[in-house]
Amino acid sequence: MYILDVRELTKHFGGIRAIEDVSFKIKGGRIVSIIGPNGAGKTTLFNCLTGTTRSTKGSIRFKETEISKLPSHKIAELGIARTFQNIRLFSEMTTIENVMVSQHTRVRYDFLSVITRSGGFKTKERSIKEKAFEYLEFVGIEDYADTQADSLPYGSRRRLEIARALATEAHIILLDEPTAGMNPIETSEVMALIKKIQELGKTIILIEHDMKLVMGVSDRIIVLDHGVKIAEGLPDDVRNNPMVIEAYLGSETNH
Amino acid sequence: MNYEAIKKHPVLKALLISLFAAILFLPFKDIKSSTILFAIMFIFLSAVLLIKKSQVLPALPKIRWTPPHFLRAASVPSVIMVFILLPFFLKDYYLDVLIMSGIYMLLALGLNIIVGFTGLLNLGFAAFYAIGAYTYAIANTKLGLDFWTSIPLSAGIAALSGIALAIPALRLRGDYLAIVTLGFGEIVRLVLNNWDSLTNGPNGITGIARPSLFGASLDKLNTYYYLVFIFVVIAVIIIRRVECSRIGRAWISIKENEIAASSLGINTTKYKLYAFGFGTVWAGIAGILFASKMQFVSPESFTFMESVLILSMVIVGGLGNTFGAIAGAFILVLLPELLREVQSYRMLILGIALVLFMLFRPQGILGGFKSVHFRR
Amino acid sequence: MLLQQLINGLTLGGVYALIALGYTMVYGILELINFAHGEIYMLGAYLGIIFLGLFTVAGLTAVSLPLALFLTVLLTIIVCSAYGFTMEKVAYKPLRNAPRLSPLISAIGVSIFLQNYVMLTQGATDKVFPQRFGDSGLQFLNVNMTYLQALIIIVSGVLMLSLHLFIQKTRVGKAMRAVAQDKTMAALAGINVNGIISVTFIIGAGLAAVAGIMVASYYGLVNYYIGYIVGIKAFTAAVLGGIGNIPGAMLGGIILGLVESAGAAYISSEYKDAYAFIILIVILLIKPDGILGKNTEEKV
Numbered sequence: 001m002y003i004l005d006v007r008e009l010t011k012h013f014g015g016i017r018a019i020e021d022v023s024f025k026i027k028g029g030r031i032v033s034i035i036g037p038n039g040a041g042k043t044t045l046f047n048c049l050t051g052t053t054r055s056t057k058g059s060i061r062f063k064e065t066e067i068s069k070l071p072s073h074k075i076a077e078l079g080i081a082r083t084f085q086n087i088r089l090f091s092e093m094t095t096i097e098n099v100m101v102s103q104h105t106r107v108r109y110d111f112l113s114v115i116t117r118s119g120g121f122k123t124k125e126r127s128i129k130e131k132a133f134e135y136l137e138f139v140g141i142e143d144y145a146d147t148q149a150d151s152l153p154y155g156s157r158r159r160l161e162i163a164r165a166l167a168t169e170a171h172i173i174l175l176d177e178p179t180a181g182m183n184p185i186e187t188s189e190v191m192a193l194i195k196k197i198q199e200l201g202k203t204i205i206l207i208e209h210d211m212k213l214v215m216g217v218s219d220r221i222i223v224l225d226h227g228v229k230i231a232e233g234l235p236d237d238v239r240n241n242p243m244v245i246e247a248y249l250g251s252e253t254n255h
Numbered sequence: 256m257n258y259e260a261i262k263k264h265p266v267l268k269a270l271l272i273s274l275f276a277a278i279l280f281l282p283f284k285d286i287k288s289s290t291i292l293f294a295i296m297f298i299f300l301s302a303v304l305l306i307k308k309s310q311v312l313p314a315l316p317k318i319r320w321t322p323p324h325f326l327r328a329a330s331v332p333s334v335i336m337v338f339i340l341l342p343f344f345l346k347d348y349y350l351d352v353l354i355m356s357g358i359y360m361l362l363a364l365g366l367n368i369i370v371g372f373t374g375l376l377n378l379g380f381a382a383f384y385a386i387g388a389y390t391y392a393i394a395n396t397k398l399g400l401d402f403w404t405s406i407p408l409s410a411g412i413a414a415l416s417g418i419a420l421a422i423p424a425l426r427l428r429g430d431y432l433a434i435v436t437l438g439f440g441e442i443v444r445l446v447l448n449n450w451d452s453l454t455n456g457p458n459g460i461t462g463i464a465r466p467s468l469f470g471a472s473l474d475k476l477n478t479y480y481y482l483v484f485i486f487v488v489i490a491v492i493i494i495r496r497v498e499c500s501r502i503g504r505a506w507i508s509i510k511e512n513e514i515a516a517s518s519l520g521i522n523t524t525k526y527k528l529y530a531f532g533f534g535t536v537w538a539g540i541a542g543i544l545f546a547s548k549m550q551f552v553s554p555e556s557f558t559f560m561e562s563v564l565i566l567s568m569v570i571v572g573g574l575g576n577t578f579g580a581i582a583g584a585f586i587l588v589l590l591p592e593l594l595r596e597v598q599s600y601r602m603l604i605l606g607i608a609l610v611l612f613m614l615f616r617p618q619g620i621l622g623g624f625k626s627v628h629f630r631r
Numbered sequence: 632m633l634l635q636q637l638i639n640g641l642t643l644g645g646v647y648a649l650i651a652l653g654y655t656m657v658y659g660i661l662e663l664i665n666f667a668h669g670e671i672y673m674l675g676a677y678l679g680i681i682f683l684g685l686f687t688v689a690g691l692t693a694v695s696l697p698l699a700l701f702l703t704v705l706l707t708i709i710v711c712s713a714y715g716f717t718m719e720k721v722a723y724k725p726l727r728n729a730p731r732l733s734p735l736i737s738a739i740g741v742s743i744f745l746q747n748y749v750m751l752t753q754g755a756t757d758k759v760f761p762q763r764f765g766d767s768g769l770q771f772l773n774v775n776m777t778y779l780q781a782l783i784i785i786v787s788g789v790l791m792l793s794l795h796l797f798i799q800k801t802r803v804g805k806a807m808r809a810v811a812q813d814k815t816m817a818a819l820a821g822i823n824v825n826g827i828i829s830v831t832f833i834i835g836a837g838l839a840a841v842a843g844i845m846v847a848s849y850y851g852l853v854n855y856y857i858g859y860i861v862g863i864k865a866f867t868a869a870v871l872g873g874i875g876n877i878p879g880a881m882l883g884g885i886i887l888g889l890v891e892s893a894g895a896a897y898i899s900s901e902y903k904d905a906y907a908f909i910i911l912i913v914i915l916l917i918k919p920d921g922i923l924g925k926n927t928e929e930k931v
Binding site for chain 3: 275280370374376423426427437439441445566603605607608
């Protein structure tokens, strides 16, 4: 019933404790936000969940599988995909090619059929392209399908990252500040998009600074501060939690 | 007039830069050459800086031209036709040059897979070329194997050594990897130079057989030309097909952003190994073609400069552009042959060209052409 | 025999260390392998021969050899530094935000350019150092250390010590360390980052120039391609000690010099040049951070 079960997750960089003993569970189909002041360890948590960095100790269970020791690509194949805070597109590729890459683990064919261009190869390539186009439509950037990724407008780049993550057919989608740098209109569009992704039956873990967005879409909120989980609960509980208010106010006076 | 003002004044700036260059040049030559250098640089720089300041020329728009479909469709067959017809019009000398350029095309195509698609700088590519050439030289002269049997052997051993180097080396960051491949290239050359019993050391191996087909030896220049030509065409077809598949897309995604690639499920280590293996196959085949054409191999043909030359072909053509690699090899082999007077300046110009390409046109000459990584 | 190899190795190692410093300082600040640095050393060797040749023709050498040598070294350092400075401005600075491999390829271009530039202007044949220093020297414990060897070891040592003090004690040295740690922060603190980068190239080139003259006088012969192989060896020394680490470069240079002369004497001199490559590959694969380097994990 829980799709993700994180226990005592810890990550140290040299002497710095980026995350310390963080535990939480996430139910399938929910939108869970991770909030906290800058440097709270949110992105590091994402990196550990997706295998981008190896955690120092602790366990991460995805469905029935322990994934904390698995390499990034294995985790992606099992069904966790992410976007990046600092957008990481394949800028030399077109928009649709970016999404086609995501089908890597879903549609396979062998080397020989590539060289001979066998019938199977062609059908599979066509299905990859059609799927990719569907995901572009889903996030609303199908008009840019043949545009080179680095000439996309800013908002569309963030959408492309989301399409790319979705196209891996993952069960859990991690979104790292999907609205950073966006205006209020774009932000509310992304909010709607996140809801739409949830309707597909996906589980979403969200890092976000925009509190209105967080409170509006989240089923549950986890609060990190200095690498430690200081609160977890429904949006209303978290909003009124004195420790959370303290963490945010405290950090504001520090900056 | 203060320093800032001088920097802003185009003619004064040109004067100072040219004077500086002339003084730096002076110890190596004489006053006369230095003055000539000064004069040329001064005129050229003044012109460039004045034009830049007056903004007569509008900034060039970024061109990203996708040629219309009929041109795209017609270009490849017409290029192939030209190459088929060429031997009927050319003197042996030029045919010989074309054969060499074909061999370099294979090398550039192979290196392009590693550097251009996957973004792994390899500075020792000539080593795999050498391994291919020596494999055939030894197999032929010592074991009596013929050309056709040796093709898979040369290609296979080159690819295996590519993978064997890559397995430990791929853990390293980009520029360190480049240096390790360079070191590997030098070690291979030193071994060829010193393992006298197997390689005959610096004297090389002579008496290597030409290939034969159905009992007839392919030793006439134009038959050899077609042999090389067919290999290039096969290479282009296979490489283009792989490029336009999930394998090619995986390679390019690794070059563009390795972290993103692995977060989408691409086993980056595995695909880097594929790139090394698949790229070095073509070096092995180029090696066997070279050895059988020359009927002689020696370590001298496989120096670091050879690796740099192949790399330059890929860069001039445009990193990651299969047709660019062909064009780059063609240009860099042919130009020096056509302009005999500049022969001795060849490497000097190549050095400058590498810097200029990085500064002004990192996408290479064919960079404006967008290559698509799937079939429409 | 062992002691003799130690002295030969120290002589060679001192030279490698001086060149390795240039690699390591540039890498420390720009994370760039300045592939053309070996060519600066080659330019130094040539310029030494050219200037000393001029002074010999002009008669200065006959009047006062030390003065002629001093002026030769001074002029060579100035010209080489100017080359190092120009190289950075033309071929690296515009590429500071380019993909990582671009400056490395540009550096290879510079390296090929400089080799052929010298070959075309000075000819492809070996150049002879105009002054012979002879084999006389200090005899002790059955070994012979020529005065020139002693001079090379002392000069290398003094230069390394001065560089160390310069970087630890002076304002510019401190600025260099700040830029190496964090360019953005250094710029915010009012440090002229571009200026510091230029200084780094100038110092590196100056040290390589001295190394070039010393080698030219030691072997008596130079050629336009000597920069490549020595450059790789010095780079190996820098990696061996831990790239970006200045004492590491010195240590690496000396270790490499010792290994090479011992290897040539006891194993095989045919593979003399291979030792450096083998050490380089082994160290990169086993401990890429080098002997004195710190283990760092990249933060995503």
